[in-house]
Amino acid sequence: MGNIDKLQCMECFRPFSEKRELYTCQFCGSNISLDVWYNYQELKKTFTREWLSKNNNFTHWRYFPILPIKSLKSVSMLSVGWTPLYDAGSLAKKMGIRKIFIKDDGLNPTGSLKDRASSIAVARALEDGVKKITCASTGNAASSLAGLSASVGLEAFIFVPESAPAAKVTQLKIFGANVFLVKGSYEDAFNLSMMCVDEFKWYNRNSGINPYLIEGKKTVALEIAEQMNFKLPDWVFVAVGDGCTIAGVWKGFVDFLKLGFIKKIPKIVGVQAKGASPIYQAWHKKRQLTPMKPETMADSIAVGTPRSWKKAIRAVDETNGFFITVTDKEILGAMKLLGSTCGIFGEPAGVTGLAGLIKAVKNRMIPRSSSSLIIVTGNGLKDISSAQKVSGNIFKIPVDFSALKKEIKHLNI
Amino acid sequence: MGNIDKLQCMECFRPFSEKRELYTCQFCGSNISLDVWYNYQELKKTFTREWLSKNNNFTHWRYFPILPIKSLKSVSMLSVGWTPLYDAGSLAKKMGIRKIFIKDDGLNPTGSLKDRASSIAVARALEDGVKKITCASTGNAASSLAGLSASVGLEAFIFVPESAPAAKVTQLKIFGANVFLVKGSYEDAFNLSMMCVDEFKWYNRNSGINPYLIEGKKTVALEIAEQMNFKLPDWVFVAVGDGCTIAGVWKGFVDFLKLGFIKKIPKIVGVQAKGASPIYQAWHKKRQLTPMKPETMADSIAVGTPRSWKKAIRAVDETNGFFITVTDKEILGAMKLLGSTCGIFGEPAGVTGLAGLIKAVKNRMIPRSSSSLIIVTGNGLKDISSAQKVSGNIFKIPVDFSALKKEIKHLNI
Numbered sequence: 001m002g003n004i005d006k007l008q009c010m011e012c013f014r015p016f017s018e019k020r021e022l023y024t025c026q027f028c029g030s031n032i033s034l035d036v037w038y039n040y041q042e043l044k045k046t047f048t049r050e051w052l053s054k055n056n057n058f059t060h061w062r063y064f065p066i067l068p069i070k071s072l073k074s075v076s077m078l079s080v081g082w083t084p085l086y087d088a089g090s091l092a093k094k095m096g097i098r099k100i101f102i103k104d105d106g107l108n109p110t111g112s113l114k115d116r117a118s119s120i121a122v123a124r125a126l127e128d129g130v131k132k133i134t135c136a137s138t139g140n141a142a143s144s145l146a147g148l149s150a151s152v153g154l155e156a157f158i159f160v161p162e163s164a165p166a167a168k169v170t171q172l173k174i175f176g177a178n179v180f181l182v183k184g185s186y187e188d189a190f191n192l193s194m195m196c197v198d199e200f201k202w203y204n205r206n207s208g209i210n211p212y213l214i215e216g217k218k219t220v221a222l223e224i225a226e227q228m229n230f231k232l233p234d235w236v237f238v239a240v241g242d243g244c245t246i247a248g249v250w251k252g253f254v255d256f257l258k259l260g261f262i263k264k265i266p267k268i269v270g271v272q273a274k275g276a277s278p279i280y281q282a283w284h285k286k287r288q289l290t291p292m293k294p295e296t297m298a299d300s301i302a303v304g305t306p307r308s309w310k311k312a313i314r315a316v317d318e319t320n321g322f323f324i325t326v327t328d329k330e331i332l333g334a335m336k337l338l339g340s341t342c343g344i345f346g347e348p349a350g351v352t353g354l355a356g357l358i359k360a361v362k363n364r365m366i367p368r369s370s371s372s373l374i375i376v377t378g379n380g381l382k383d384i385s386s387a388q389k390v391s392g393n394i395f396k397i398p399v400d401f402s403a404l405k406k407e408i409k410h411l412n413i
Numbered sequence: 414m415g416n417i418d419k420l421q422c423m424e425c426f427r428p429f430s431e432k433r434e435l436y437t438c439q440f441c442g443s444n445i446s447l448d449v450w451y452n453y454q455e456l457k458k459t460f461t462r463e464w465l466s467k468n469n470n471f472t473h474w475r476y477f478p479i480l481p482i483k484s485l486k487s488v489s490m491l492s493v494g495w496t497p498l499y500d501a502g503s504l505a506k507k508m509g510i511r512k513i514f515i516k517d518d519g520l521n522p523t524g525s526l527k528d529r530a531s532s533i534a535v536a537r538a539l540e541d542g543v544k545k546i547t548c549a550s551t552g553n554a555a556s557s558l559a560g561l562s563a564s565v566g567l568e569a570f571i572f573v574p575e576s577a578p579a580a581k582v583t584q585l586k587i588f589g590a591n592v593f594l595v596k597g598s599y600e601d602a603f604n605l606s607m608m609c610v611d612e613f614k615w616y617n618r619n620s621g622i623n624p625y626l627i628e629g630k631k632t633v634a635l636e637i638a639e640q641m642n643f644k645l646p647d648w649v650f651v652a653v654g655d656g657c658t659i660a661g662v663w664k665g666f667v668d669f670l671k672l673g674f675i676k677k678i679p680k681i682v683g684v685q686a687k688g689a690s691p692i693y694q695a696w697h698k699k700r701q702l703t704p705m706k707p708e709t710m711a712d713s714i715a716v717g718t719p720r721s722w723k724k725a726i727r728a729v730d731e732t733n734g735f736f737i738t739v740t741d742k743e744i745l746g747a748m749k750l751l752g753s754t755c756g757i758f759g760e761p762a763g764v765t766g767l768a769g770l771i772k773a774v775k776n777r778m779i780p781r782s783s784s785s786l787i788i789v790t791g792n793g794l795k796d797i798s799s800a801q802k803v804s805g806n807i808f809k810i811p812v813d814f815s816a817l818k819k820e821i822k823h824l825n826i
Binding site: 086345 | 489500520563587593595608613803804824
């Protein structure tokens, strides 16, 4: 494929040539997806900052030279990526820190960062001549794959745990996907999906195993770098469930480092929900993973047996970051803070990065004088049931102005 | 203000100089908001297509020379406008028409076209030195104003009929607005909000009366023109509730016509839900409005006593368009069709334009050889309760691969 140099195992470092359905290491037997590396030296000649500055494609396809697809002919029309990046002064002030930047990936076509990965998956499926595609998902990857598949005419088969929020399942229906609600966990849904890949040769859009999906997710980091004019913040806070997104963030920065676009990678902080924190635990305890039964309202990161945990830990360790956990209450607090200071509504997992930043500042794990960026990974409209728990100034009133006036005076507003 | 020439009554044509809180005609007593006209001849010298092509502001503020604000200093950081415009080949093919374009305004920061108007309102409030702002809304304008207000530090007072969907009210809480759930209709909420404007001098973000809000809404038309390289479709289909959005679409095209950017305005079609179609009725019957009790699932256009009905009729009449009504069932059908062919999920009112196009094609009101554009005015995630009524392929399965295999074979997929 175009500019790909090799696939490589992150554990035994064995290189492989690219070929269809080669996802994990055939040599050491690692179950971690292979890394995808490009011909950076060759690319440097033409893929430059200047070339980028003249690029009028304002979607994540602007990074085509370092994406694992053959051409732009088979990509979806949907406008994936190039989501807004904000310098949130009022939030920084409220938190008493110098700088906070927000990358709002809830404004992707189906409302989450997952569109970056799904758009790569459907493009590769089409390039491979495959007509059917599958994934397991706690929700966002599912609705994302369903939407992207609909947009290019692929048939999608989606496995979701039956606990998935109604809004996400409704999206699947609207997008015309075949949906299997599994009476079990995310892991059960994942296993069934994988068995179908083997049995029916459906294209496999499971981020934990298909190496090309992280290549999609990495574009969020490429955009952060470019939108900040390659002057990166000190810290980047990322919510962590399976570990693929944080791995993608790291990979994007590494690609730009190898290309000479940036000189240094920000310190990456992985934020897990306390009730679903196996990677946090593994990072603290001898790097061994102990699966757990996930219990958090942040459904998008409610993963008890993460596939990409080693990649998540690499992202943190290689950048001198750290892992941190936050409670559901802290997540809700972050949601309200983000909404009321910035007008941005993130889903629980979408604001978990901010919850981590708040805690890290409070616990003096990062200095107030540093600059941080949070990635809002999903739109709050995807899961209003959690948000409904946030308190608000809601007043039921009759159609009576004098009663209303009294109420307003009483409120002292 | 900058390039504004005059405000003008659309009924008696009396011109007025701009001044704060002059919203409707002081001369003939019309209750229709004044039109805002700019110094087009002067503007033409500098505000050109070439100037636009070099403009790197990819939000709706790129049209600053024809927006009613003093400077860009007080605008929200939120990325309003410049939403994607798609050439939806698969949908056109499925419908058997030549061309259909989709402008997806559900990807605005709070998920609807209303952000265009709210962003103008909060900027003007700040320029006027007002700290509090109010509106009445069936939902989208409310969540939009709440989000935009939060982003600039204004205090918002929102009046919603108690029938507003949960997702929209939840957004209000997250954005920290003061919310009054009125035990009555949209009109009751509107009247209470207006009384508060008089009593407390809050800034008035009611589209039906504040002339500057239509100036915000018009940017959707400006973007359509520019994104299509000024080669416009034959028809533009717009859902109509109060009438402000369709009035904004017309106004945007008129501005570009006056500036010489386009030669002709597309024919504008107003689509109303059958259960809330007073403007359709008025257009058919001697141009007299008879209020009705609105009954439709498309809450964003469930308006029985529209304020801007005359502007809506002007938009249609001046462009040789027409009005059409669609049933809730047709709206749901359009929702599923849009989702399953394009991967775009619109709320009921958001897909009402498409429902109108489908019906117009079926009834031979427009030729299959023509090109049409629909504006998706709001994100489907805002109201999943309606979408849940759409049928889908949902299968509950146990964690058992052999049972699953049988099911899949049985499905013949």
